Amino acid sequence: MKERVETLMRSVPGRFTSGLHSERVAARLGLWLGVSFTVAFVTGLFSHFMQHPPGWLSWPSRPVGLYRVTQGLHVIGGLATIPLLFAKLWTVYPKLWQWPPFRSLSHAVERALVLVLVGASLFQLTTGLLNISYAYLWPFSFPVAHYWTAYLLYGALVIHVVNEWAKVRRNLWAREEVEPREAVTARRRFLGTVAAASGLTVLFTVGETYAPLSGLALLAPRDPHAGPQGLPVNKSAAAAGVTAAIRDPGYRLTVTGAVRTPLSLAYDDLLRLPQHTVRLPIACVEGWSAEAEWSGIRLRDLAALAGVAPGSVLTVESLERGGGYRSSEVRPPHWNDPLTLLALRIDGAPLAPDHGFPVRLIAPNRPGVLQTKWVSKVVAG
Amino acid sequence: MNVGRWLGYGLGGGLVVAGIAGLVVNAHQTDPLGWALWFGGLIAAHDGVLVPLVLLAGVAVGRLTKPSPVRAALTVAAVLSLVALPMVAGIGRRADNPSLLPLDYGRNLLVVLGLIALVTALTTIALRLRGNRRRE
Ligand code: HEM
Numbered sequence: 001m002k003e004r005v006e007t008l009m010r011s012v013p014g015r016f017t018s019g020l021h022s023e024r025v026a027a028r029l030g031l032w033l034g035v036s037f038t039v040a041f042v043t044g045l046f047s048h049f050m051q052h053p054p055g056w057l058s059w060p061s062r063p064v065g066l067y068r069v070t071q072g073l074h075v076i077g078g079l080a081t082i083p084l085l086f087a088k089l090w091t092v093y094p095k096l097w098q099w100p101p102f103r104s105l106s107h108a109v110e111r112a113l114v115l116v117l118v119g120a121s122l123f124q125l126t127t128g129l130l131n132i133s134y135a136y137l138w139p140f141s142f143p144v145a146h147y148w149t150a151y152l153l154y155g156a157l158v159i160h161v162v163n164e165w166a167k168v169r170r171n172l173w174a175r176e177e178v179e180p181r182e183a184v185t186a187r188r189r190f191l192g193t194v195a196a197a198s199g200l201t202v203l204f205t206v207g208e209t210y211a212p213l214s215g216l217a218l219l220a221p222r223d224p225h226a227g228p229q230g231l232p233v234n235k236s237a238a239a240a241g242v243t244a245a246i247r248d249p250g251y252r253l254t255v256t257g258a259v260r261t262p263l264s265l266a267y268d269d270l271l272r273l274p275q276h277t278v279r280l281p282i283a284c285v286e287g288w289s290a291e292a293e294w295s296g297i298r299l300r301d302l303a304a305l306a307g308v309a310p311g312s313v314l315t316v317e318s319l320e321r322g323g324g325y326r327s328s329e330v331r332p333p334h335w336n337d338p339l340t341l342l343a344l345r346i347d348g349a350p351l352a353p354d355h356g357f358p359v360r361l362i363a364p365n366r367p368g369v370l371q372t373k374w375v376s377k378v379v380a381g
Numbered sequence: 382m383n384v385g386r387w388l389g390y391g392l393g394g395g396l397v398v399a400g401i402a403g404l405v406v407n408a409h410q411t412d413p414l415g416w417a418l419w420f421g422g423l424i425a426a427h428d429g430v431l432v433p434l435v436l437l438a439g440v441a442v443g444r445l446t447k448p449s450p451v452r453a454a455l456t457v458a459a460v461l462s463l464v465a466l467p468m469v470a471g472i473g474r475r476a477d478n479p480s481l482l483p484l485d486y487g488r489n490l491l492v493v494l495g496l497i498a499l500v501t502a503l504t505t506i507a508l509r510l511r512g513n514r515r516r517e
Pocket of ligand 1: 047153
């Protein structure tokens with residue numbers, strides 16, 4: 001009996017007859033995946049440390065659209081990786097059934113790490129796709145789980161690349177041995193199909209951040225022109241629980257903390273301060289972005305009025321009672337930038353409640369979650 | 382064993398350990414049990430269900446057609462449908478925020494599949510015509 005099972009198991013890998021289950025195809029797809037996972041890891045870490053900078057780190061406020069580009073690369077590039085991962089796992093699937101499963105201790109460790117790599121890749125791409133589709137079907141915090149799983153994935157990937165590097169070199173750069181013509185054609189056709197699937201995924205989604213292609217964004221979770229005042233919204237005033245507070249006639253914007261002159265300004269006082277108009281994108285962590293014309297007062301003018309020292313860190317607080325994004329820190333490069341506004345208007349009209357009426361922060365090169373809405377307080381520290 | 386190899390193992394191993402440590406230390410946010418269910422569930426669903434289905438489909442399609450634009454088109458269509466699925470299902474829609482998932486994704490997916498079918502048909506016809514001409 002045992003012998004029969006043995007013989008059966010040994011015969012499994014041989015039953016995958018397609019010539020595409022080959023080292024050559026795996027090496028090529030592996031190379032593509034290595035590039036795309038590296039881009040995802042680097043842009044993801046950039047996003048993380050923009051949102052949670054250690055004390056010594058002050059990100060520059062320029063180039064204006066940097067975060068928009070890196071996060072667009074992260075999310076759209078992540079979507080483009082989905083076909084690559086499917087293709088790669090299909091190509092190497094027969095190896096899942098290799099027999100004996102473990103030839104030695106080091107082979108067992110190697111396979112365990114491959115399992116981690118496969119699981120972490122599927123986890124990042126699947127939960128990433130579901131997250132940008134707002135389908136939060138899990139009990140964990142997406143950003144926290146996604147962040148730590150990224151280290152797990154990239155670590156397992158580095159080890160895997162070290163182990164397979166000789167095969168990659170042999171297959172991609174070593175002198176071509178003579179191959180049957182059909183094999184070459186079949187491989188090109190397969191890789192071409194995979195590239196087409198990736199390319200079309202990008203073509204039908206990238207318009208959610210690259211407006212010239214927004215007409216093609218048939219499968220993107222956002223349309224950069226859809227929303228109040230033609231601009232998408234992440235958290236509505238209703239969801240934030242501020243619908244009553246923002247209509248309160250007693251509303252005041254206060255500037256306190258390490259200031260020479262504390263300020264308390266009504267909405268009409270804000271309208272009487274010098275107004276400036278800037279064109280800036282709002283660039284969401286979820287990869288979409290949209291540009292608008294914002295008018296309002298420069299944060300640095302307000303800071304000067306209150307007598308804030310130029311090296312201070314400002315904390316901008318919302319009328320929201322709770323939630324992870326009720327306040328955000330604005331470090332010197334950002335609040336000293338003349339493009340950084342406490343905005344009162346979009347395209348000349350007062351902010352819609354969902355865009356942060358009466359006042360919201362808008363700054364260059366900054367994730368959307370840090371563009372605090374419904375602002376009622378600026379604290380200098 | 383060369384130095385580069387061990388540097389790679391050190392770097393990779395360090396990242397793996399950091400990842401596991403982060404998942405465990407932040408257990409109140411990463412919910413290790415829920416995380417593990419997703420991690421393991423996705424491997425099981427992929428290796429145990431999705432790939433076998435794809436292999437069966439591959440055998441079926443292989444019997445029906447020679448390698449052709451149709452095969453490539455079916456592959457591309459399947460992948461794009463899978464990517465679009467969460468949006469088509471519309472699980473994330475919220476009454477208070479119509480700017481989330483603002484499009485008719487079911488219709489849009491049909492448009493995309495229609496475009497793929499059209500390009501495939503045109504390519505197939507073009508290939509046939511060229512083949513005929515060659516035979517003449
Ligand atoms: C379909 C693929 C992917 C999508 C749609 C996606 C989506 C996202 C989103 C929406 C965020 C922002 C989370 C937030 O700040 O709220 C994010 C952050 C991040 N992503 Fe991805 N991602 C994908 C793949 C990957 C991969 C493959 C890696 C690792 C190699 C990765 C690493 C990261 C990291 C490190 C962050 C920063 C998390 C933080 O701010 O703490 N992502 N990703």
